[in-house]
Amino acid sequence: MLKLFYSPGACSLAAHAALEEAGATYETQLVDLKAGQQRSSEYLKINPRGRVPALATERGILTESPAILAYIALRFPEARLADLSDPFAFANVQAFNVYLAATVHIAFAHVFRPARYADGEVAVAAMKAKAGEALDEAFAAIDEKFADGRPFVHGAQYTLSDPYLLVFERWFTQGKLGHPERCARVRAHRERVEARPAVQRVLAAEGLSTT
Numbered sequence: 001m002l003k004l005f006y007s008p009g010a011c012s013l014a015a016h017a018a019l020e021e022a023g024a025t026y027e028t029q030l031v032d033l034k035a036g037q038q039r040s041s042e043y044l045k046i047n048p049r050g051r052v053p054a055l056a057t058e059r060g061i062l063t064e065s066p067a068i069l070a071y072i073a074l075r076f077p078e079a080r081l082a083d084l085s086d087p088f089a090f091a092n093v094q095a096f097n098v099y100l101a102a103t104v105h106i107a108f109a110h111v112f113r114p115a116r117y118a119d120g121e122v123a124v125a126a127m128k129a130k131a132g133e134a135l136d137e138a139f140a141a142i143d144e145k146f147a148d149g150r151p152f153v154h155g156a157q158y159t160l161s162d163p164y165l166l167v168f169e170r171w172f173t174q175g176k177l178g179h180p181e182r183c184a185r186v187r188a189h190r191e192r193v194e195a196r197p198a199v200q201r202v203l204a205a206e207g208l209s210t211t
Contacts, residue, residue, distance in 0.1 A: 005043070015053045053065060081158070
């Protein structure tokens with residue numbers, strides 16, 4: 001059986017939602033990030049990087065959200081979480097997900113985990129200011145993707161990119177970084193995704209609200 005190591009509201013929310021959407025048989029294991037459980041010797045045996053998500057499979061453990069999400073789509077093709085018949089379409093999903101991981105997430109990390117990048121209050125303040133600018137730029141571009149009326153990131157079909165984007169939409173619209181009020185279409189996408197029954201079940205399981 002698949003086992004997802006997660007923390008409520010973290011990037012693992014995307015994999016959790018994808019597993020639920022796919023109708024997978026899986027179990028979850030809470031990793032308490034606030035308590036530092038990700039740095040425990042037990043968890044470092046699961047993921048030496050000390051982060052979530054991690055997905056235990058019959059063949060070993062997978063880490064990194066884009067890889068885990070792609071695995072879920074490939075393992076459960078009937079869920080249609082990506083167009084597996086079209087190499088370009090699948091690569092396009094991967095490209096967007098890697099952008100979220102390598103650009104959007106990193107901007108948040110400069111605020112949430114500043115010690116990874118610099119020391120001192122002045123440096124931290126500068127990073128926060130720059131991160132807000134970077135997030136405004138990124139979300140303005142994402143918001144523009146929905147200008148043609150598409151309901152989901154890649155068009156009419158819900159894909160892996162939608163629950164992954166949801167993670168960062170929640171961080172952006174609930175946080176105090178940048179100007180989320182400028183991105184009405186991003187907010188509407190968040191509400192659409194959170195209304196899905198599978199996502200509702202996951203939010204409830206993780207003790208998360210939709211406000």
